[in-house]
Amino acid sequence: MAGMARLGNLEREVMEHIWSSTGPVTVREVHEALARERDLAYTTVMTVLDRLAKKSVVRRVRDGRAYRYEAVAGKDQMVADLMREALDGAGSDAHRAAALVRFVDEATPEEAAALREALAGLAPAETSPPSTSRRRAHRG
Amino acid sequence: MTPVVLGALALLLAGPAPVLLARRAWPTRVPRAAIVLWQALALSAVLAALGAGLALGMDVLFRPQRGAVEIIVHSLVTALTCVVAVRLVWAWAKVAIRTRSRRRRHRALVDLLARPDRELARGDLTVPGIRILAEQTPFAYCLPGVRDSRVVVSSGALDQLDSDELAAVLTHELAHLRARHDLVLEAFIALREAFPRFVRSRTTLEQSRLLIEMLADDAARRRVGAPPVARALVTLAATSAPTGGLAAGGHGTLARVRRMAEPAGSHRLLAAATYLAAAALVVVPTVTIAIPWLNRLADLLP
Numbered sequence: 001m002a003g004m005a006r007l008g009n010l011e012r013e014v015m016e017h018i019w020s021s022t023g024p025v026t027v028r029e030v031h032e033a034l035a036r037e038r039d040l041a042y043t044t045v046m047t048v049l050d051r052l053a054k055k056s057v058v059r060r061v062r063d064g065r066a067y068r069y070e071a072v073a074g075k076d077q078m079v080a081d082l083m084r085e086a087l088d089g090a091g092s093d094a095h096r097a098a099a100l101v102r103f104v105d106e107a108t109p110e111e112a113a114a115l116r117e118a119l120a121g122l123a124p125a126e127t128s129p130p131s132t133s134r135r136r137a138h139r140g
Numbered sequence: 141m142t143p144v145v146l147g148a149l150a151l152l153l154a155g156p157a158p159v160l161l162a163r164r165a166w167p168t169r170v171p172r173a174a175i176v177l178w179q180a181l182a183l184s185a186v187l188a189a190l191g192a193g194l195a196l197g198m199d200v201l202f203r204p205q206r207g208a209v210e211i212i213v214h215s216l217v218t219a220l221t222c223v224v225a226v227r228l229v230w231a232w233a234k235v236a237i238r239t240r241s242r243r244r245r246h247r248a249l250v251d252l253l254a255r256p257d258r259e260l261a262r263g264d265l266t267v268p269g270i271r272i273l274a275e276q277t278p279f280a281y282c283l284p285g286v287r288d289s290r291v292v293v294s295s296g297a298l299d300q301l302d303s304d305e306l307a308a309v310l311t312h313e314l315a316h317l318r319a320r321h322d323l324v325l326e327a328f329i330a331l332r333e334a335f336p337r338f339v340r341s342r343t344t345l346e347q348s349r350l351l352i353e354m355l356a357d358d359a360a361r362r363r364v365g366a367p368p369v370a371r372a373l374v375t376l377a378a379t380s381a382p383t384g385g386l387a388a389g390g391h392g393t394l395a396r397v398r399r400m401a402e403p404a405g406s407h408r409l410l411a412a413a414t415y416l417a418a419a420a421l422v423v424v425p426t427v428t429i430a431i432p433w434l435n436r437l438a439d440l441l442p
Contacts (some may be wrong), residue, residue, distance in 0.1 A: 008251055015252050055248045075253065079275055082249050086281050086292070099242040101316045101325075103280040103309050104353075104377040104393055112378035114394055119374045122367070122401040 007048065010034075014048050015057065019075045024061050024068035142433045143199060146192035149425055153185035158343045167347075168399060169407045171355040173414035175324060178348045180418035182331055184425060186228065191430055193221030201440055224334075231334035235326055247283050250292055265363070267291050267310050272298065278379050282313040284322040291317070300375055304368035308360040309376070312369070315359035321352045350392045357396055361404055370400040 017033050018025055031045040049069050052058040057078070060067045073081070086100060107115055158181065161167065167174030197218030200210050254271035269290045278297035283290040291313045293306075301309065316322070328345045360369045377393045 012252055052252075055245075055252075057249070057252060078249065079253050079273060082246070082253060083273070083275050083277065083279070083294070085246060087277075087279060099239045099322075100246060100281045100283050101313075101322055101352075103312060104373050104396075106379075107377045107393055111394065115374045115378050115397055118394055118397045118401075119370055122370055122397070 007051075010044070010048050011052060014045070014052065015071070015075075018058060018069060018071050024063070024070040026063075026066055026068055030069075142429060143192045143196035145429055146188045146195055146425070149429075150185055150188035150192055153181055153188060153421075157181060157185075158341065158347070162343050162347050166410060167351065167414070168354055168395065169405070170411040170414055171351040171358065173411040173418070175348055175351050175355070177414050177418040177421075178344060178351070179324070179327070180421040182328065182344060184421040186331070187422070187430075188425060190221055190225055191425075191433075193217060193224065195433055197221060198437065202436070228330070228334045232327070232330035235330040235333055239322075239326060243283055243285070247285070247288065247290055250283070250290055254292060265307055265310060267314060270310075278376050280309045280313060280376060282316050284317055284320060289317045296379075297376060300379070301372055302368075304364045305372040305375065308364045308369045308372045311363045312356040312360040315356040316352070319355075321356070324348060324352060346392075350395065353392065353396060354399060357400065358404065361400065366400040366404070370397050373397050373400075 013034060014030055017030055021029075027042070027046050027049055030049065031040065031042050034040055034045065049058065053060055053069070056072065058069045058071055060069055062068075071078075086102070087106065158178075161177070161181070167177070197214050197216075197220075200206055200214035203210070250271050250273070254273040257270055257272050269288070271290055271292050273292055273294050275294040276296040276299075278294055278300045280291070280293045280297050283292065291310060293309070297309070298306065325345070325348065328348050332340045332342075332345055357369055357373075360372075373393060373396055
């Protein structure tokens, strides 16, 4: 399991490198960038890129005799897509309801007003929130 | 007589019974027992429907005079019943496969795009597989799995929730993951998929979804008390989202928030009665209708 976790971390690092590159990259370029401060086999990088291609997050483009790799979309775009899938999924499409379970569905503006009203009606009857709870500082 | 009784029972359990049960308020006081009752209702309806088909198809065996047409018609009814049964199993398998492949894909992306966070393991609340997605919209959800489950929280949610509210959200999600609530939903989704559009209704799936959320809310309430759970619900539901696709879940959310205002009693008697009703729904038709019919069938055998 430790090996899998390490591979997962490596996949993330390789993706970060690809996202920050200006164009498609070769295995050698990724290896050189990542192997600077640690011992990393060339074949491991190859395996990782292969896995990423299988997950359809990078695609291979032919460049002469070698292959280059590029991300299928920018990181922000992929985060936005992921979020859309997560937020749309639960309510409207029953098929996705069991794939992921959301804490709560989005409310329409009218529903949101009703929710706030319900919360306001709840508050006086309850004791004030514990003093230990405080707003979390912005996390970067 | 048997096919008529079973058919009427199936119609009753599939049509009016869910509508009537959905209108009642008491199931939300005992969500766990109520979920079992909805499962029993669905199981009993399916068994009655299949039983009616089989009884009608086999009816020809009990008649002394059998014409060729009768035998063909009854064989067709039996075959049709078998098709319905196979369709049900097939729908379940399809939903299970589709759900898992969608989840696997989503999890792979989450692992690439979100950062794992060990900071959130504080106090006695440890959340294995937590991932923080850098996104201002506050949201939280979980991806169930046997060993590779994930709890995904957006950085926007971390900013907007105080520590008790966040603990409420995480405890809620962990309750889903531990009890594998997704499997309950999966069965109800399969049931919906298996039947033609005009006979199925959303009531059963919607009600069980809501009860499952309430069950997880109760787990959160036991840890942090009701007010943080209610506040977290409103914060994460009532933030204007840029996605456009608004889910029709606000009604259920209101019920969940209002429920947090009620005292969290144990309602042991109500729960026991509900479990009893669930058991009766499955056992009584089996003992009073199905077993006598099977005995009569057995008598025919040489």
